[in-house]
Amino acid sequence: MKKDTSHINSLENEAIYIMREVAAQFEKPVLLFSGGKDSITLVRLAVKAFYPAKVPFPLMHIDTGHNFPETIEFRDRLVKELGLELIVRNVQDSIDEGKVKEESGRYASRNMLQTTTLLDALEEFKFDAAIGGARRDEEKARAKERIFSVRDDFGQWDEKNQRPELFDMLNGEIDLGQNVRVFPISNWTELDVWSYIEKENIEIPSIYFAHKRKVFLRDGMIWSAEDGIVYRDEDEEVIEEMVRFRTVGDMSCTAAVLSDAVSISKVVEEIRDSSISERGARIDDKRSEAAMEKRKQQGYF
Amino acid sequence: MEVLKIATAGSVDDGKSTLIGRILYDTKSLTTDKLEAIEKTSKQRGYDYLDFSLATDGLVAEREQGITIDVAHIYFSTKKKSYIIADTPGHVEYTRNMVTGASTSQASIILIDARKGVIEQTNRHFFINNLLRVKDIVVAINKMDLVDYSEEVYNKIKADFSELMSKRDYQDQKITFIPVSALKGDNVVNKTDKMPWYTGEALLEHLEAIDKADIFNVGTPRFPVQYVIRPKTEEFHDYRGYAGKVYGGDLSVGDDIIVLPSKTRSKIKDIYFYDEKYETASRRSSVTITLENDINVSRGDMIVKEGDLPTIDKQFTANVCWMDTDELRPGGKYVVQHGINKVLAKVDRINHKIHPDYSGFEKDVTGLGINDIASVTFKLNKPIFYDQFKNHRTNGSFILIDTQSNNTVGAGFIQ
Numbered sequence: 177m178k179k180d181t182s183h184i185n186s187l188e189n190e191a192i193y194i195m196r197e198v199a200a201q202f203e204k205p206v207l208l209f210s211g212g213k214d215s216i217t218l219v220r221l222a223v224k225a226f227y228p229a230k231v232p233f234p235l236m237h238i239d240t241g242h243n244f245p246e247t248i249e250f251r252d253r254l255v256k257e258l259g260l261e262l263i264v265r266n267v268q269d270s271i272d273e274g275k276v277k278e279e280s281g282r283y284a285s286r287n288m289l290q291t292t293t294l295l296d297a298l299e300e301f302k303f304d305a306a307i308g309g310a311r312r313d314e315e316k317a318r319a320k321e322r323i324f325s326v327r328d329d330f331g332q333w334d335e336k337n338q339r340p341e342l343f344d345m346l347n348g349e350i351d352l353g354q355n356v357r358v359f360p361i362s363n364w365t366e367l368d369v370w371s372y373i374e375k376e377n378i379e380i381p382s383i384y385f386a387h388k389r390k391v392f393l394r395d396g397m398i399w400s401a402e403d404g405i406v407y408r409d410e411d412e413e414v415i416e417e418m419v420r421f422r423t424v425g426d427m428s429c430t431a432a433v434l435s436d437a438v439s440i441s442k443v444v445e446e447i448r449d450s451s452i453s454e455r456g457a458r459i460d461d462k463r464s465e466a467a468m469e470k471r472k473q474q475g476y477f
Numbered sequence: 478m479e480v481l482k483i484a485t486a487g488s489v490d491d492g493k494s495t496l497i498g499r500i501l502y503d504t505k506s507l508t509t510d511k512l513e514a515i516e517k518t519s520k521q522r523g524y525d526y527l528d529f530s531l532a533t534d535g536l537v538a539e540r541e542q543g544i545t546i547d548v549a550h551i552y553f554s555t556k557k558k559s560y561i562i563a564d565t566p567g568h569v570e571y572t573r574n575m576v577t578g579a580s581t582s583q584a585s586i587i588l589i590d591a592r593k594g595v596i597e598q599t600n601r602h603f604f605i606n607n608l609l610r611v612k613d614i615v616v617a618i619n620k621m622d623l624v625d626y627s628e629e630v631y632n633k634i635k636a637d638f639s640e641l642m643s644k645r646d647y648q649d650q651k652i653t654f655i656p657v658s659a660l661k662g663d664n665v666v667n668k669t670d671k672m673p674w675y676t677g678e679a680l681l682e683h684l685e686a687i688d689k690a691d692i693f694n695v696g697t698p699r700f701p702v703q704y705v706i707r708p709k710t711e712e713f714h715d716y717r718g719y720a721g722k723v724y725g726g727d728l729s730v731g732d733d734i735i736v737l738p739s740k741t742r743s744k745i746k747d748i749y750f751y752d753e754k755y756e757t758a759s760r761r762s763s764v765t766i767t768l769e770n771d772i773n774v775s776r777g778d779m780i781v782k783e784g785d786l787p788t789i790d791k792q793f794t795a796n797v798c799w800m801d802t803d804e805l806r807p808g809g810k811y812v813v814q815h816g817i818n819k820v821l822a823k824v825d826r827i828n829h830k831i832h833p834d835y836s837g838f839e840k841d842v843t844g845l846g847i848n849d850i851a852s853v854t855f856k857l858n859k860p861i862f863y864d865q866f867k868n869h870r871t872n873g874s875f876i877l878i879d880t881q882s883n884n885t886v887g888a889g890f891i892q
Contacts, residue, residue, distance in 0.1 A: 182479075183479060185762075186480055186761065188763075189722065189762050193722050193763045196704040197703065199704055200704050224750075227751050227752060228708045228716060229708040312550040316549070319549040319550050320550075340573050340574065340576070340577040340800060340885050342576070342581070342874065343581065344722070344871065345816065345876050347878055347883070347885045349812070362550070365552050365559075
């Protein structure tokens with residue numbers, strides 16, 4: 177019997193329902209793909225939702241140019257294996273066109289700059305729905321997010337005036353120029369995502385597993401010293417450690433954690449026992465208590 | 478492990494966020510970095526204790542005003558269950574959020590400030606939870622530390638609340654009273670020794686013991702077709718699958734079914750979940766069904782078991798909770814979204830307004846303002862296939878969409 181008894185099954189059933197609503201209610205949806213575990217989970221759910229037909233929307237990656245090379249390699253392989261369409265838009269192009277300005281200094285990151293590239297790309301392709309892997313447990317502004325989150329012509333989130341969502345009913349009615357951000361795994365926790373990856377035996381980029389890496393320490397966090405992307409002062413000493421990444425955003429704002437978890441089951445175990453939250457290793461959230469809310473108002477996903 | 482969704486309701490300063498923060502803290506669900514952030518901010522503000530509401534109030538305006546504006550979702554788990562708490566605001570003007578929170582929850586916690594007792598807001602919170610037929614209600618009498626853990630105070634509130642209960646429409650609702658202090662942690666996760674006169678469970682103990690099977694309404698199976706899957710590939714040349722979520726009851730291979738609105742008869746041939754076949758699809762599973770006959774089925778159609786038809790009609794009467802600042806008026810046109818099905822509807826008449834504090838009805842109403850609840854009759858431009866809300870939570874509810882703004886402006890429960 178196909179049942180909904182276990183916790184992870186009911187989350188999967190909910191997410192598949194949402195994927196199908198997106199395909200039915202919108203003319204031109206897109207799945208925002210970063211190469212991270214959450215968006216890989218989304219791809220798996222999309223494949224399951226429409227099988228045996230192919231996923232009826234493309235993937236789009238907003239490439240900051242600061243991605244871990246392992247992630248990009250993984251992305252290209254996944255797309256090829258599943259026969260999906262991939263669109264890539266680069267933050268570097270937005271910088272070259274003078275639309276955004278590169279940040280400078282120790283905490284320089286391209287994380288904020290992504291928003292402009294994303295909004296331009298949504299407009300370029302006239303996408304009316306963008307599926308993202310954000311989860312409510314990640315961050316407290318995200319805890320207020322709807323499953324269908326309406327954005328105005330400027331991509332802005334009006335957090336005080338959100339549509340109520342009752343029962344299973346998703347209202348995707350919008351005017352021309354508006355778009356909807358859709359979050360099918362809203363109700364999943366980090367541990368749920370990992371448990372699902374384990375259960376479904378989903379392949380993920382190698383940087384999620386413990387590996388030896390040249391790193392340096394700053395503000396109690398571990399930063400990658402490879403690839404020269406993260407700004408490093410001369411007196412910040414490079415050491416080699418066994419680390420893994422819990423999120424794989426822009427390298428310049430994603431810190432590593434010490435780990436010896438080399439398999440998915442070890443990772444699940446480690447997260448179950450962890451006393452630090454997932455975004456505790458994200459410098460972009462540490463800028464201020466309202467960092468995420470502000471970014472979301474400006475159109476960040 | 479199961480998931481239990483819980484909504485919270487309480488007035489300003491009843492300590493809802495503190496209660497949730499306390500649950501997170503005592504179940505060790507707050508990670509070190511989150512706890513440090515709370516400690517830091519509490520200290521900055523000169524508090525003598527940790528302000529756990531900082532863990533849940535996610536918007537700048539909420540932290541500034543010290544109130545909860547929008548529904549926040551909070552996640553934690555114990556060895557037994559995974560919990561999702563919809564933390565809903567208590568202000569009178571935010572009733573719509575409370576209805577929203579309760580609509581997806583299987584249990585509710587209503588908070589009462591022990592010093593204030595049952596107030597007009599409490600009536601409203603109970604009314605909405607009863608209207609939405611939430612099966613399990615905990616009345617948490619909070620701030621017991623501020624009334625010297627008095628049994629008398631507790632008994633008085635219990636007696637006042639019981640008076641409300643006698644007026645309720647949905648009698649099968651289970652109601653449990655628990656005296657707590659969210660701030661001090663009494664009877665929240667751990668039983669306290671401060672109230673030896675209370676022999677019942679602590680709040681979390683109660684939630685842990687809730688049996689999910691008791692909570693979901695079991696009714697008759699309804700399968701609204703969400704999406705038609707036609708791969709059009711060599712391998713699946715003639716494949717025509719109907720994707721959707723099963724509501725109310727189970728569907729099995731070989732079941733005699735009827736497709737609405739065409740009333741075409743057929744049999745369930747196969748049930749798929751991804752690439753696997755199943756004999757039965759249980760309720761709330763998102764499956765794909767194929768039928769024995771090649772018939773025309775499209776999104777918005779509904780597959781039901783033969784002999785088990787819902788009401789098929791172009792008009793219905795429902796209890797409506799209005800959520801918009803523009804009034805609902807007779808003659809007004811809206812889109813009714815019933816499940817996944819959308820139809821154009823006209824307000825035929827407002828029968829009466831219902832005072833959500835149990836003070837009675839109001840006839841001769843010309844319009845509904847935000848947060849009003851009323852019995853309204855609608856006429857539709859084509860028939861929908863519905864059940865009464867009391868028999869079928871999913872197939873008996875709908876939302877109203879404004880045709881101009883596209884906003885969700887109301888929710889309804891079919892009578």
